[in-house]
Amino acid sequence: MTQREAAKLAGRISGDSTVAYAWAYAMALEGACQVTPPTRALWLRALLLERERIMNHLGDLGALGNDAGFAFGLAQFSRLKEEVLRTNRALFGHRYLMDAVIPGGVAHDLDAAAKGPLLNEIQRLQDAVTVLKNIYDDHAGVQDRFLTTGRVAPELAARLGLTGFAGRASGQAWDMRVQFPCAPYDQLEVRMVTHRNGDVAARVTVRFEEIFESLRLCRTLLEQLPEGATIADLPAAPEGAFGVGWVEGWRGEILVALSTGKDHGIRRVHAHDPSWQNWPVLEYAVIGNIVPDFPLINKSFNLSYSGHDL
Amino acid sequence: MYQTIKQILCTGIKTETPPSADDALRRQTQRLHEDILACFGRALAIRHVDAGSCNGCELEIHALSNPYYNIEGLGIHFVASPRHADLLLVTGPVSRHMQTALQRTYDAMPDPKWVVAVGDCGCNGGIFGVSYASCGAVSAVIPVDVAVPGCPPTPLALLQGILTAVSKERK
């Protein structure tokens, strides 16, 4: 498998994080080849990554409502998610944005005419999610199931290295877009969302707030999108070159380390999924909770099987 | 409560018309008599097994339940045990770890039963192919009635595959 073909495989390590993996892999390969993609390509990658984050949080917030016996939540959020997926298909060629990020840049440029509809979609989502957040917050039954359920105290989270939004909901203030920003995040001033309660309710709050923050980022990315090329040529990397890529995916930090082999091949590659740290913490989170709360706690983390079990 | 009802009314009904069956997806000739199919077509229980997928196909299976596709509105629902299932929906290349589990799930299902293989991985192993860790296509492990290509297949393609499995074959 060549370095380029492997980009497709990287995007299929965990399908729900395909943008994050494809970007981390591309960053690692670009590092090994010593190439920087055009600025426009990097901004478009960030737009895709934030859409991936929004899409996954929408889906899980719906499922969390459903697991708390509030089917209305599932119907509403899954409708919003489907609408985001359809826009993805129309503008970026794939519902889940698979193969949209490629080594050297991005596969599709964004039409100038698409900017208006995308900004409208952001506003529509902002309004709809605000209404739904108020409904969740005011629903006594839902809050009763969410509050104090599946609690991971900040001390435990720190000891076991809980990462990503689940970590941030347990007081672990780490977000690679903030502490180790790659372009364009170094210019976006991402506002990190944290909480200290570490229960399902805290993870739900963090997810809601991250949707709002991602919508704000998408708006900035669209309004200030630089002009220019969307792909750079990748020269052949010499054998034994090394590169690393890191991306804050929706679930948490994703890292790809790669060393090149002969004839555009790969000698070794390691892809790291946040689920690797978080699965053992889930085992602690369920202790002392009633059985019907297991699905709820599980969904509030929504860890990846395929990303973990490489 | 007022907000919830208002939101439901403002959203309206989003469900779209389901696709019709497509014989091109068939891997085996239809084994069941028309009268039986008429019943199954209206109350179908599906067991889903992830035999090693990247979870992309699962996302589209979940999308089938959203208001746009409204699979439950067609009388099709997902069940938690193969003993309750009429149709087995398999995603992913079959990883060697899941080979026995998949075979046992199939054996545990009562007859008559169908198998629908999902995605490029389920059809032929996809990008993962056959290796020390992967058996490749679902049909390498259990008999497959209908295979739905795509990476992942869209919800419409999935629905079409499922409906093809339980519909009468056009001669």
Ligand code: SF4
């Ligand atoms: S067909 Fe594509 S989306 Fe489905 S499991 Fe395989 S790689 Fe993932």
